[in-house]
Amino acid sequence: MIQKSFVEMRVIGTAGHVDHGKSTLVEVLTGIHPDRLKEEREREMTIDLGFAWLTLPDGEEVGIVDVPGHRDFIENMLAGVGGIDAALFVIAADEGVMPQTREHLSILDILHIQNGVIALTKIDLVEDLDWLDLVEDDVKNILAGTSLSDAPVIRFSARSKEGLPELLDALRDCLASAPPRSDYGKPRLPVDRVFSMPGFGTVVTGTLSDGVLKVGEDVDILPSGIKGRIRGLQTHRKKEGISSPGSRTAVNISGVTVDQVQRGDVIIYPGDYKPTRRLDVHFRLLPDANQPLKHNDEVKLYIGSAETLARVRVLGSEIVSPGEEGWLQLEPIRMVVAVRGDRFILRRPSPGETLGGGIVVDPFPKSRHRRFLLETTARLETLAQGSPSEVLLQALTSFGIIQMKELFERSGLEGEITLEAVGELSRQGDLVVLPPASADQLSLTSDTLVVSRPNLDQIISRTVQIVENFHKNFPLKRGMLKEELKSRLSFSTRVFNAIILAIVNRNELLESGPLIMQPKHTIRFSPQQELSVNKLLQQFASSPFTPPSVKDCKSEVGDDVYNAMVEQEKLVQVSPEVVFDQAIYRKMVEEVRQLLKKNGSVTAAQVRDLFNTSRKYVLALLEHLDTIGITVREGDIRRLVK
Ligand code: GDP
Numbered sequence: 001m002i003q004k005s006f007v008e009m010r011v012i013g014t015a016g017h018v019d020h021g022k023s024t025l026v027e028v029l030t031g032i033h034p035d036r037l038k039e040e041r042e043r044e045m046t047i048d049l050g051f052a053w054l055t056l057p058d059g060e061e062v063g064i065v066d067v068p069g070h071r072d073f074i075e076n077m078l079a080g081v082g083g084i085d086a087a088l089f090v091i092a093a094d095e096g097v098m099p100q101t102r103e104h105l106s107i108l109d110i111l112h113i114q115n116g117v118i119a120l121t122k123i124d125l126v127e128d129l130d131w132l133d134l135v136e137d138d139v140k141n142i143l144a145g146t147s148l149s150d151a152p153v154i155r156f157s158a159r160s161k162e163g164l165p166e167l168l169d170a171l172r173d174c175l176a177s178a179p180p181r182s183d184y185g186k187p188r189l190p191v192d193r194v195f196s197m198p199g200f201g202t203v204v205t206g207t208l209s210d211g212v213l214k215v216g217e218d219v220d221i222l223p224s225g226i227k228g229r230i231r232g233l234q235t236h237r238k239k240e241g242i243s244s245p246g247s248r249t250a251v252n253i254s255g256v257t258v259d260q261v262q263r264g265d266v267i268i269y270p271g272d273y274k275p276t277r278r279l280d281v282h283f284r285l286l287p288d289a290n291q292p293l294k295h296n297d298e299v300k301l302y303i304g305s306a307e308t309l310a311r312v313r314v315l316g317s318e319i320v321s322p323g324e325e326g327w328l329q330l331e332p333i334r335m336v337v338a339v340r341g342d343r344f345i346l347r348r349p350s351p352g353e354t355l356g357g358g359i360v361v362d363p364f365p366k367s368r369h370r371r372f373l374l375e376t377t378a379r380l381e382t383l384a385q386g387s388p389s390e391v392l393l394q395a396l397t398s399f400g401i402i403q404m405k406e407l408f409e410r411s412g413l414e415g416e417i418t419l420e421a422v423g424e425l426s427r428q429g430d431l432v433v434l435p436p437a438s439a440d441q442l443s444l445t446s447d448t449l450v451v452s453r454p455n456l457d458q459i460i461s462r463t464v465q466i467v468e469n470f471h472k473n474f475p476l477k478r479g480m481l482k483e484e485l486k487s488r489l490s491f492s493t494r495v496f497n498a499i500i501l502a503i504v505n506r507n508e509l510l511e512s513g514p515l516i517m518q519p520k521h522t523i524r525f526s527p528q529q530e531l532s533v534n535k536l537l538q539q540f541a542s543s544p545f546t547p548p549s550v551k552d553c554k555s556e557v558g559d560d561v562y563n564a565m566v567e568q569e570k571l572v573q574v575s576p577e578v579v580f581d582q583a584i585y586r587k588m589v590e591e592v593r594q595l596l597k598k599n600g601s602v603t604a605a606q607v608r609d610l611f612n613t614s615r616k617y618v619l620a621l622l623e624h625l626d627t628i629g630i631t632v633r634e635g636d637i638r639r640l641v642k
Contacts, residue, residue, distance in 0.1 A: 010175055011063045011207060011248055015108060016090030017100040021121040024158045025090055026064050029168075030054040056172040057165075063248050064088070084207075085178045085246065086171070087116035087148065093155070094125040096135040097142055103354055106286050109146040110357035111343045115178040116151040117170045118143070124157040181246030187211030188337065189249060189267040190304035196258045200232065204261055206305060208249045210339075213267075214242045221256065222266045223275035223335035228256040264306030266337040275335035279303075280315075280327070280362035280369070281344065282384050287323035289355055293346075294319050295371070299355065301332050303344040308334040312346075315369055316377040325358075327380050329369055338363040340387055359384070379417060388421035393430060396452040401434065401459070401495050405446040419444060432456050434498035436505055449498055459499060463489060464508050464518070471521050476564035479510075479517030523564045532557045533565060540571070540581040545613035547584075549577050578620035588621060589630070593640070601637040 014022045026032070032052035053063045065084065087108050091101055108116070118139060126132050136153055143149050152170045156163035189206040197203050213219075217230050232252035233240045243249040251267060266273065285293050293299075295318060301310040313329040320326040338344075338360045345357035361383045369376045385391065395407060408418060422444060425431035434449040434456075451459070466488055470480040486496045500516065503509045510519050525533055536556050540547045550573060554562045565571045572585040580588065591610060595602050608618045622638060625631040631638040 010060070010085040010178065010246060011065060012086045012088050012171065012175075013065045013084035013113075014088045014090060015104040017092070017095070017098040017104075020090050020092035020095065020098075020101075021119075021158060022088075022090045025088070025119060025121060025156070026052055028158050028161065028164065030064060054168075056175070057168050058172055060172070060175070062171070062175065065248075084113065085115060086174050087113050087151075088171070089116055089118045089148065089151070091118060091120055091135075091139055092122045092125075093120050093132055093135055094122050097138050102142060102288070103286075105142060105146055105148065107345060107354060107357070108148060110284065110345060112147050112359075114147045115174045116148045117167065117174055118148075118151050118153040119163075119167060120153055120155045122157060123155045123162065124159045181209065181244070183212060183245050184210045186272045187213050187245070187267075187269060188273060188304075189213065189251065190306065190337075191261060191263055191265045191267060192305040194258055194261050194263060197252070200252050202228075202253050202256050202258050202261065203250055204253060204265075204267065205248065205250045206267070208243050208247050209245050211269075212242050212244050213249065213251065215240075218270055219251075219253065219267050220270045221253075221261050222268060222273060222337050224260070224265070226256060226260050227270070228253040230254075264304070264308070264334070264336075266304060266306075268337070273337050273339075274364075275337050276363050277332060277335050278365050278368070279330045279332070279336070279338055279344075279360055280365045280380055280383075281330055281358050281360050282325065282380070283320060283328045283346070283356060283358040284325045285320045285322050285356040286354065289322040290353060292319040292321045293326075293328075293355060298349060299330075300347040300349050301330060301336070301344060302347070302357075303336055303338055303342060303360075306334070306336050308332045308336065309349065310346075313368070313371065315371055315380070327361075327377055329365060340383070382417060388417050389425050389430075392418065392421050393425060393452060396431060396450065397455060400455050401449055401451040401491075401499075403446065404444055404448045404450060407450060408446075422450065429453055432502070434495075435501045449495065456502065459489075460503050460506070460508060463499065463503060467509055467516060467518055471518060476523055476525075476560045476567075478523060478564070478567035479512060479515030479521070481514055482511070482516050483514070485516055523568055525561065525564070529557070529561050533561060533570075536565075537570065537581070540584070544581060544584040545588075545611040546617060547580055550579050551577070553579060574624035575620035578617055580621075589625070592621075592625065593630070596631070596638070596640045601634075601639050603637055 014026060016022050030052035053061050055061055089105070089108070091097065120132075120136060120139065123132065126135075132155065136155075139153055143151060151174070154163050154167045154170050156167055187208060188210055189204070189208050191204045191206050193205045195203055213230060213233060215230050215233055219228050219230055220226070221228065230251055231254040233243045234250040234252075235243050235247045243251075253261070253267070283293070293312060293314065295312065295314040297312045299310055299312055301308050310330045310332040313331065314320060315327040315329055317326055320328075340360055340363060342360045342363075343357060344360060346355040347353060348355055361380050382388065392407065396402070399406070404422070407422075422431060426433060430453050432451050432453055433444070434451060463485070466485060467480055470477070474480075482496075482500070486493070489496065489499075491499065500509070500511065504511055507519060510517050536548070536553060539556075548556065550562075553565075553571070556562075557565070562571075566573055566579075569582050571579050572582050573579040574585070588611060592602065592607060595606065595610065599606075604615065604618050604622060607622065608615055611618070622631065622633075626633055626638070629641055632641050
């Protein structure tokens with residue numbers, strides 16, 4: 001169990017037209033001018049994470065990424081696959097909405113940044129309040145329909161500091177509603193800067209996502225596969241033992257030289273991710289793009305911190321027109337690391353123009369798709385709806401134990417993708433196949449039973465509870481009849497048997513013939529019952545071959561205790577009337593067997609003489625031996641069953 005020894009720092013990214021006041025605003029908020037960070041880095045005064053930070057009214061420290069100059073904007077926004085937690089979108093009140101304002105907004109929309117605050121800056125330069133209202137209306141118009149449609153617009157001046165408290169409050173509120181970063185236990189750090197620190201060696205920075213990194217762990221650098229080890233970690237100028245998802249992180253890597261790692265690489269734990277040279281994606285071309293995106297176009301792909309040229313294959317149509325969406329297969333010239341659901345941006349290499357972007361639907365397509373195959377686009381549509389795993393898990397959770405074919409019907413999914421997803425869920429332990437099978441030997445057919453892990457856990461604990469209650473109510477019974485349990489659970493025989501097997505495999509219950517019981521359950525007699533049991537056993541010991549009858553026993557110790565003695569196998573009842581001490585019973589069976597082996601057959605009289613007992617006991621014993629298949633009767637004699 002990893003203990004969080006620090007608070008993860010959230011990151012805000014700035015956006016907006018050049019000269020609209022981003023850097024000035026960052027300086028007002030943080031006291032640090034972004035240009036200063038660059039100087040400090042150049043003088044190697046500190047491991048600079050490329051941002052300044054501010055303290056919000058509630059005491060939370062927040063990082064702000066602001067790389068001066070608009071050309072770095074995309075890299076900035078994509079800093080880390082997880083990107084930023086919130087956007088601080090700057091629009092100068094005197095100029096209003098400009099082309100770059102729109103472009104940046106489109107990119108934030110493509111990246112699905114839903115948390116943000118709009119700072120309408122330089123209000124000191126606007127005297128006419130009607131103009132200010134007009135600009136604000138404009139801003140709200142362009143926000144409509146984007147991921148930032150609900151972002152508050154705050155009027156601000158860096159000169160008079162008017163609006164500063166409101167801006168800080170708005171940032172705090174918007175971060176409070178930003179979802180925390182997920183920890184999937186598979187960290188990846190897209191490298192955005194690499195440098196060397198005297199006395200330390202290679203340091204890389206990035207925004208960590210999907211897991212935590214720890215000092216001392218081995219890492220791989222993808223796509224090269226070069227290996228290294230984490231020598232030190234730093235977030236926000238503090239040395240850390242571990243770094244958590246969402247944090248801006250500097251990693252000091254040993255065993256790797258500065259020229260072996262570059263911007264765009266991804267630091268991972270060995271084996272967690274593979275690079276890919278092909279991506280199936282869903283893409284939207286910006287409405288104000290100059291021309292359509294055509295099959296075979298060469299584009300610049302931005303994903304994580306990577307930037308690479310890529311060839312576009314348009315699927316299902318010839319082109320994607322401005323404002324439209326479509327399916328693409330991208331073939332980057334440099335391998336990239338991507339996960340389903342990652343966002344990406346495409347730009348035209350020259351003249352530089354942001355085309356649009358979208359979401360990775362399949363990072364490992366099996367092959368180059370044939371472009372106009374209905375099957376291909378149908379499959380991508382299914383994948384894009386949410387991962388099949390998510391859709392399946394959703395369906396499973398609401399339906400309990402169901403057959404694969406029902407799961408397919410109810411989730412609206414089918415085919416190979418679904419099978420793959422079932423396999424994946426099973427390997428992760430979220431889905432259980434019944435009867436239990438090992439995840440790498442799954443053989444799935446349409447009637448295979450599947451259940452979600454939480455549902456199975458619930459069913460198992462309910463079942464165990466029923467058996468536990470049974471033990472409480474019937475302490476003298478060894479176990480509960482499985483048939484009775486089955487009708488209590490109202491499962492079909494098939495489902496019931498599968499559940500019992502799963503429970504028995506987990507050692508939570510034991511099966512014994514028709515009975516089921518808790519492993520720790522033992523029959524406990526009260527001291528008084530114990531006395532009467534011992535007294536009865538003494539009677540069995542004093543006349544072993546002519547013991548008390550069933551009726552005698554029951555009147556001596558009571559029905560329940562007698563039944564318990566039988567269940568405990570202290571006594572063996574061979575007929576409605578006749579019962580023997582278990583040791584004597586075994587001795588008798590063995591001796592009859594020996595006699596049969598010697599003589600080939602026995603009569604009741606011979607057995608009676610053998611034990612010096614009466615006909616009543618012998619007939620009961622021999623009939624019992626017939627029933628359990630040891631002997632077979634032929635007229636007056638018995639032989640051993642072959
Ligand atoms: P950036 O390119 O978006 O980072 O813009 P800067 O922060 O460099 O600001 C551009 C210019 O606008 C600078 O000369 C700033 O001094 C000026 N400026 C920024 N904010 C304000 C403001 O609130 N009021 C006034 N009057 N000028 C501002």
